[in-house]
Amino acid sequence: MLTGRKYRAYLDVWQADYAEQIGAVCRAVWNTALEQRRSYRRRGAFIGYRNQARELAEAKVEHPWLRTVPAHCLQQTLMDLDRACRTYSPWKVNWRARVGRHFWSPSFRFPDGKRIRVKRIGRKWGLAKLPKMGWIRFRWSRPLGGTIRSATLKRDGSQWHISFLVETGEPERSVSLERGRVGIDRGIVQAVATSDGRFFDRAFLTPGERQRLLRLERQCHRCRPGSRRREAVKAKIRTIRRRERDRRADFCGQTAATVVRGNALVVLEALNTRGMTASAKGTMEQPGTNVAAKSALNRKILDKGWRMFELACRNKARHAGTAVLTVNPAYTSQTCPNSGCGHVHPDNRKSQAKFVCTACGHHEHADTVGAKNVLARGHSGHRAWRPRDAPVCEAPTSGNPQGITAPGPRPRNPRL
Numbered sequence: 001m002l003t004g005r006k007y008r009a010y011l012d013v014w015q016a017d018y019a020e021q022i023g024a025v026c027r028a029v030w031n032t033a034l035e036q037r038r039s040y041r042r043r044g045a046f047i048g049y050r051n052q053a054r055e056l057a058e059a060k061v062e063h064p065w066l067r068t069v070p071a072h073c074l075q076q077t078l079m080d081l082d083r084a085c086r087t088y089s090p091w092k093v094n095w096r097a098r099v100g101r102h103f104w105s106p107s108f109r110f111p112d113g114k115r116i117r118v119k120r121i122g123r124k125w126g127l128a129k130l131p132k133m134g135w136i137r138f139r140w141s142r143p144l145g146g147t148i149r150s151a152t153l154k155r156d157g158s159q160w161h162i163s164f165l166v167e168t169g170e171p172e173r174s175v176s177l178e179r180g181r182v183g184i185d186r187g188i189v190q191a192v193a194t195s196d197g198r199f200f201d202r203a204f205l206t207p208g209e210r211q212r213l214l215r216l217e218r219q220c221h222r223c224r225p226g227s228r229r230r231e232a233v234k235a236k237i238r239t240i241r242r243r244e245r246d247r248r249a250d251f252c253g254q255t256a257a258t259v260v261r262g263n264a265l266v267v268l269e270a271l272n273t274r275g276m277t278a279s280a281k282g283t284m285e286q287p288g289t290n291v292a293a294k295s296a297l298n299r300k301i302l303d304k305g306w307r308m309f310e311l312a313c314r315n316k317a318r319h320a321g322t323a324v325l326t327v328n329p330a331y332t333s334q335t336c337p338n339s340g341c342g343h344v345h346p347d348n349r350k351s352q353a354k355f356v357c358t359a360c361g362h363h364e365h366a367d368t369v370g371a372k373n374v375l376a377r378g379h380s381g382h383r384a385w386r387p388r389d390a391p392v393c394e395a396p397t398s399g400n401p402q403g404i405t406a407p408g409p410r411p412r413n414p415r416l
C-alpha cells in the first residue's frame with residue numbers, strides 16, 4: 001500500500017536559499033506553461049505534456065537559470081499541470097503567485113526514489129539525501145516503514161516539511177462485514193456526531209489565543225503596508241494560524257481513527273463545502289443578502305474542517321478495511337429515525353439540538369437523528385453522487401429504511 005510520511009525538515013541557510021530558488025523556478029515554469037496552454041486553447045489548438053517538456057528542454061539552452069535547479073522537479077511541475085488541466089480546464093486551474101489571492105507556498109517533488117537516501121542519525125533525527133540539495137536534516141517523529149518512492153519538500157510559513165511517498169508492502173485490507181456500521185453528521189456546534197450517539201468537538205484556539213489574534217489583526221491594519229513592522233505582526237499572526245491548523249488536522253485525524261476503527265461501513269453526508277461557503281458578498285450582478293451572518297457561518301463551517309475529516313476517514317479506511325460512502329443529505333435533519341414512522345417535516349426539528357417527531361413523539365438530539373438518517377440511507381443503497389476523486393464502493397444492503405430520493409445539488413469542481 002502506498003502511504004505518505006511527513007516530517008519537519010530543518011534546512012541549513014544554503015539549503016533554505018536553494019529551496020526557495022527551486023520553488024521560484026517551479027512557479028515560473030507552471031505559470032508560463034499554463035499561459036501557453038491557455039493561448040493554445042484560445043486559438044482552438046492544444047498542447048500537452050510531451051510538447052511542453054520538449055520546449056522546456058529547449059528553453060534550458062537559452063535560459064541558464066532553468067538549469068540551476070533539479071530537472072526532475074520541473075518535469076513534475078509540468079506533469080502536475082497536465083493532470084490539473086486534464087481534470088478541470090486550463091481556465092479553472094489557478095496561477096501560482098508569490099503573494100495575494102493565488103498565493104502558492106513553495107512545494108516541489110523529487111520523483112526518483114532510487115536516488116533518495118535516508119539514514120537515521122539518532123533517536124530523534126534523520127538525514128535524507130536529495131539530488132542537488134545534499135543531506136537534509138529532519139525530525140524522526142514516526143517510523144518510515146517501507147521503500148521510498150518519492151520525496152516532496154514543502155514550506156509552510158517559515159517551516160519546511162519533507163514528506164515521503166512510501167510503499168509499505170502491506171496489502172490493502174478488504175472490507176469485512178461482520179463489524180459495525182456508523183453514520184456521521186457533521187455540524188457547527190458539534191463538529192462530528194455519530195449514529196451511536198457520540199459527539200466529537202474541540203476548540204482549536206484557546207480564548208487567550210483568540211484574543212491575541214484579534215489584537216494582532218487590529219495592529220496589522222494600523223501598520224503601513226509594506227513596512228517591516230507589518231511583516232513582523234503578520235509573522236506572529238501566521239504562527240497562531242498554523243497552530244490552529246495543526247490542531248484541526250490532529251482533531252480530524254484522531255476522530256476519523258476513532259470512528260473508522262471497528263466499523264465496516266462509515267456513511268457520511270455528501271457536502272459541497274465550497275458551494276456552501278461561496279462568497280457571502282455575492283457577485284456584482286447578484287449582491288448577497290445577510291452578508292455578515294452568512295460570512296460568520298462560512299467561517300464556522302471552514303473552521304471545523306469538514307472536508308479534512310472526510311479525507312482523513314478515507315485515508316484511515318484504507319488501513320482498517322472499511323468502506324466509506326457518501327449519501328445525499330437532503331432532509332436528514334427533518335426525518336424521524338423511528339423505524340415504522342419516518343415522518344418528514346421541518347417542524348420536527350425544534351431547535352439546533354432538539355428533535356421531536358410531530359407524528360410519533362420520538363425525541364432525540366438533532367445531530368444524532370441526522371447521523372442515524374445518514375446511516376439508513378447508506379444501508380438502503382441510496383444512489384448518491386460522489387465527488388469525482390472519491391473511490392467507488394458498494395454499500396452493503398440490509399433492510400430498506402426510508403430512502404428519500406430528493407435530487408441533490410451537483411458538486412462543483414474544487415479549484416486547484
Ligand SMILES: [Zn+2]
Pocket residue numbers: 336337338341342343357358359360361362
Ligand atoms: Zn416519528
